[in-house]
Amino acid sequence: MGHPIIAHYMDQWMAVYNETIDMLKRVLQTKNDVFVITGSGTASLEAAVCSIVEPGDKVLVDHPIFGDLVKAHGGIPIEIPVKFGDHIDPSDVERRLEQEKDVKAVAIIHNNTFSAVTNPIHEIGKVVYDFGPLFIIDAISSLGGIEIKTDEWHVDIVCSAGQKALAIPPGIAPTSVSAKAWEVMEKRKEPIHSKYLNLLEYKNPPIDRERKWHPTPFTPSTVLFRALWQSLKDLLQEGMENVYRRHAIAAEAAREGFKAMGLELLVKDERYASNTVTAVLWPHGYDHARFWRILYDEFNIMIGNPPEHQPMPDRKIFRMAHMGNTATPECILMGLSYIERALNMVNFNTKGGEGVAAAQRVFLHKGLKVRGSP
Numbered sequence: 123m124g125h126p127i128i129a130h131y132m133d134q135w136m137a138v139y140n141e142t143i144d145m146l147k148r149v150l151q152t153k154n155d156v157f158v159i160t161g162s163g164t165a166s167l168e169a170a171v172c173s174i175v176e177p178g179d180k181v182l183v184d185h186p187i188f189g190d191l192v193k194a195h196g197g198i199p200i201e202i203p204v205k206f207g208d209h210i211d212p213s214d215v216e217r218r219l220e221q222e223k224d225v226k227a228v229a230i231i232h233n234n235t236f237s238a239v240t241n242p243i244h245e246i247g248k249v250v251y252d253f254g255p256l257f258i259i260d261a262i263s264s265l266g267g268i269e270i271k272t273d274e275w276h277v278d279i280v281c282s283a284g285q286k287a288l289a290i291p292p293g294i295a296p297t298s299v300s301a302k303a304w305e306v307m308e309k310r311k312e313p314i315h316s317k318y319l320n321l322l323e324y325k326n327p328p329i330d331r332e333r334k335w336h337p338t339p340f341t342p343s344t345v346l347f348r349a350l351w352q353s354l355k356d357l358l359q360e361g362m363e364n365v366y367r368r369h370a371i372a373a374e375a376a377r378e379g380f381k382a383m384g385l386e387l388l389v390k391d392e393r394y395a396s397n398t399v400t401a402v403l404w405p406h407g408y409d410h411a412r413f414w415r416i417l418y419d420e421f422n423i424m425i426g427n428p429p430e431h432q433p434m435p436d437r438k439i440f441r442m443a444h445m446g447n448t449a450t451p452e453c454i455l456m457g458l459s460y461i462e463r464a465l466n467m468v469n470f471n472t473k474g475g476e477g478v479a480a481a482q483r484v485f486l487h488k489g490l491k492v493r494g495s496p
């Protein structure tokens with residue numbers, strides 16, 4: 123990112139652009155078209171929704187993140203019932219698709235960052251494919267940390283962002299689009315009611331319709347693009363299998379660590395526990411606000427869900443991220459040890475070091491070394 127800024131067109135740029143897109147296709151396991159929208163993850167979600175949804179179109183959604191966008195573009199969101207902390211049951215998707223005959227798209231979150239649950243996209247994708255609507259997923263906190271088999275899982279539009287497991291600063295949003303999704307956009311009755319987020323603009327940028335020398339419709343953030351290039355290079359060099367394994371082990375170590383401290387996880391079925399973030403139920407009767415502040419003010423550690431932002435009315439939670447370069451023994455062990463200290467400081471007594479010891483056992487058993495150790 124510190125390199126001199128280059129122009130967003132002509133040869134030097136095309137080399138960076140094409141290589142980045144090729145690497146994204148490898149990570150997304152897709153032959154579909156891939157773009158990078160300048161904006162946070164919501165830009166990608168809104169691009170998908172506004173390009174597909176026309177007034178009156180029904181869209182099956184699992185979360186207001188999609189529901190609000192569908193409403194904003196005149197569509198009708200139909201909710202898939204899912205309790206906070208649970209995964210989406212593919213049979214609920216099937217039931218809804220049977221009830222509602224003319225659903226245009228199913229739009230759901232792959233890795234629900236808020237509840238730290240990963241949905242079984244492979245199973246849901248099969249159901250959606252059999253019924254025929256488009257399948258849109260929010261892969262904002264999965265891309266780069268949890269495997270996405272875009273083509274095999276029949277995902278028509280993958281929406282993501284750079285600032286989560288890709289570990290770059292916020293501001294760009296990788297997005298993939300299938301041939302089936304292009305067809306739906308091209309056959310719309312009404313034109314797409316957006317300029318900046320109209321995916322057809324990305325397919326054929328007006329300045330250079332073939333994407334040969336000026337590949338984007340607008341000026342992209344070339345600085346963030348280069349950060350993405352570097353991030354993808356690093357991931358592919360590590361090997362995607364190793365990357366996903368590292369995230370899975372880090373997540374397991376975090377869960378075992380919390381449980382050993384006597385805490386309860388939000389997720390009830392650990393098969394659906396996220397590999398990029400873990401949510402913990404706050405124990406009754408202890409001062410959560412003080413705990414959070416001790417970590418933030420005294421230990422310089424920010425965990426998710428500050429006292430100001432609690433998603434459940436009756437129970438507090440906190441979350442630990444383990445994505446990108448925080449999915450490592452160094453970060454997990456250090457994070458757990460300070461969390462345990464802060465717990466003790468609000469009189470939630472643990473056995474002392476049990477959380478770190480349990481996490482260490484996972485790392486040792488699974489053979490994930492602290493970087494640089496022999």
Ligand SMILES: Cc1ncc(COP(=O)(O)O)c(C=O)c1O
Nearest residue numbers: 162163164233235260262263283
């Ligand atoms: C699953 C998920 N979807 C959507 C968003 C919103 O993304 P952004 O803030 O990048 O627009 C987030 C952000 O945390 C997220 O975790």
